[in-house]
Each structure stands twice: as C-alpha cells, then as structure tokens.
Amino acid sequence: MSRRIYLPLVLVLVVVAGAGLALFQPWKAFSDTTVNESLPSASAPMKDGPQGKGNAGMKGEEMKGEESSSEAGMQPKDLAEGRFVSHEHDTTGNARTVRLADGGQVLRLEHLKTSEGPDVRVYLSARSADGAESGLGDGAVELGKLKGNLGNQNYAVPAGTNLSKFRSVVIWCERFSVSFGAADLTPMKR
Structure with a gap:
C-alpha cells in the first residue's frame, strides 16, 4: 500500500x-459511582425577632419555644413508593417520593444498583414501569443526571409538579433512548 x-x-x-x-x-x-445522600431535611424559615435579624434577638427560653412550635408536625411525609424492575440493564432498589417539611418534594432512590452509562438521567413518567421500557411517553419530567449507579440519592421535584400524574420513575439513557430500569410509584395509604 x-x-x-x-x-x-x-x-x-x-x-x-x-x-x-x-x-x-x-x-x-x-466502573461504579456510589452516592450515599441522606434524606434532606428542610429547616423551618426563621422568623424576625425583636431586632429584625432572624432569631438573633431572642433569649434562650424564647428560642426553645419558637423552635418547638415551628418544628411541630413538620416531618417529611412519604407520598408513593415502588421497587425497580430491570429493562436494558440489571436494575434493583427502591424509589419513593417524599414531601419535605417546607413543602418541597423529592424523589429518593434507595439501595439503587444499576449500570453506569453515557448520559443517564432520572425521569418521572406517566407510563407504568413496564410501559416505560418502550419510551418515556408524553409529559415526562426530567429530574437530572443520575448521580451514581449505586447507593442512595435525592432528586428535587420541580415546584408545582403534581406527582399524582406520574406512575413511574425511569432510569433513562438519553444517548441511546433506552430504559435501564423503572419503578412503579404506588401511593402510600393514608
């Protein structure tokens, strides 16, 4: 030649x-990326004290009463949960949606185990976990890039999102348009 x-x-x-x-x-x-985040806890907003600088002007006993009254009944609340099923890659773990004390909502992935991949993201889908294997469907909401393929992690749900419209969480590879795995979200009994 x-x-x-x-x-x-x-x-x-x-x-x-x-x-x-x-x-x-x-x-x-x-390769693997392990993420172990704890569930976020929202702090109650500080109220203006006598000097108008948060609680800075309050005395010890006043602070104690202020904290206990503002924290009462403000625990995170589970809204829905489900277990992952595998699609293109072995995927296990749990997903749950949680309303935080400040009213914000998060999706929490626990004990997640899946594969690393290029451009893998987390979505809420109106389709069931089985239906998401063929695509995300209309109105899916992206929560961000997958932080790690192993462990426990949190994803903020955009404000104003009505979680009752979504049936599943999907670990989705954007580059190849495939679902690694998905979990049906079953509402918690009240």
Whole structure:
C-alpha cells in the first residue's frame, strides 16, 4: 500500500475510533459511582425577632419555644413508593417520593444498583414501569443526571409538579433512548 493511501486511511480509523469511544464510553461498563445522600431535611424559615435579624434577638427560653412550635408536625411525609424492575440493564432498589417539611418534594432512590452509562438521567413518567421500557411517553419530567449507579440519592421535584400524574420513575439513557430500569410509584395509604 502506498503512503498516499495508508496515511489518510490511518487518520480516518483514528477519528472513527475516537468518535466510537466518545459515543459509547465503554470504560463505564467497568466502573461504579456510589452516592450515599441522606434524606434532606428542610429547616423551618426563621422568623424576625425583636431586632429584625432572624432569631438573633431572642433569649434562650424564647428560642426553645419558637423552635418547638415551628418544628411541630413538620416531618417529611412519604407520598408513593415502588421497587425497580430491570429493562436494558440489571436494575434493583427502591424509589419513593417524599414531601419535605417546607413543602418541597423529592424523589429518593434507595439501595439503587444499576449500570453506569453515557448520559443517564432520572425521569418521572406517566407510563407504568413496564410501559416505560418502550419510551418515556408524553409529559415526562426530567429530574437530572443520575448521580451514581449505586447507593442512595435525592432528586428535587420541580415546584408545582403534581406527582399524582406520574406512575413511574425511569432510569433513562438519553444517548441511546433506552430504559435501564423503572419503578412503579404506588401511593402510600393514608
């Protein structure tokens, strides 16, 4: 083979190999990212004390009474929960939606175990976990990139999101449009 053909051919192969590595990120098949976050606890908003600087102007006993009255009945509340089922990759663990003391909502993934992948994200879907295997469906809400493929993690649910409209949580690979796994969200009994 002459040099005129060999050099361009090698350059093309290098570019194709580089693009393939960037697209598929095969090293992620051999790595894990563990995340262990605790459930967020929202603190009660500070009220203006006598000097107008939060609780700074309150005395010890006044503070104690203020804290206990503002914290009373303000515990996180589970709204729905479910177990992951596998789709394109083995996926196990639990998902639950939680209303925080300040009224915010989070999706919590617990004991998650799935695969690493390129551009993996967490979604709420109106489809069931089984239905999400073929796609997210209309109105799916992205909660962010998957923080890690192992462990416990929290995702803020956008303000104003009506969680009762969503039937499942989906671990979704954007790059290849596939579900790694999903969990049906069953409302908690009151």
